[in-house]
Amino acid sequence: MKRLTVLAVLVFLILFCTQIGFAQTSKEIKALKEDVRSIKEGQTTIQKDLQEIKKLLASRPAQPAEFKEAIINIQGAPTKGDKTAKLVLMEFSDYQ
């Protein structure tokens, strides 16, 4: 009879403990799911923001339209590239 009681207690304990275990794991999973959801939400927000930034950048004109053709004298200017090339890129820059 004693043996039986001990056995019963053991079985009870085992069942109880595993149930706590289950309960804990499912709690953790729930928390993890919650985390994943909020991360996903955050990502969607970031993506939306990025799209908006991209749109803004694209709509910003790279240069004003009022440029008038001009003849630029390049005598004495340091140069690179093939001397027979017809198209020229002139860069006006300073060192500061």
Place this chain on the structure above:
Amino acid sequence: MSQIEKEYVDTGKIRYFFLDFPLKFHAQAFKAAEAAECAGEQGKFWEMHNKIFENQRALSPEDLSKDAEAVGVDMPKFKACLDSGKYAEKIKKDIAEGQKAGVTGTPTSLLGWIEPDGKNIKAVKIIIGAQPYTVFKEAIEGLLKTKK
């Protein structure tokens, strides 16, 4: 510039010119431009040009001397050149050339066609600011298609 250089200058599709445009409120920029020209007198323009850009925050006369020493120019000659201010007129001329095309800030790039005299360029497009490579690529490709 490096990618433009690789794709278009090194391949012979376009030619590149550097023009000085030291801004008035950049107090040390003018002397730096002169320093590059003085190194150029000894065949070291691009070396000095790159060196000054590398150490852009340090442009005092001592810094420019250090840069010149680093690229290996003859120092007495370099110093004499810098002190003489002999390139001041050339730099002022560059500024005036830029102003003809409406350049007000740096960097500003102009694309154009070389005139038959080889001394002048008919600028047809302006790119203001340090725009990404794709902006230059688009402009260059567009112009290369119009004329050959």
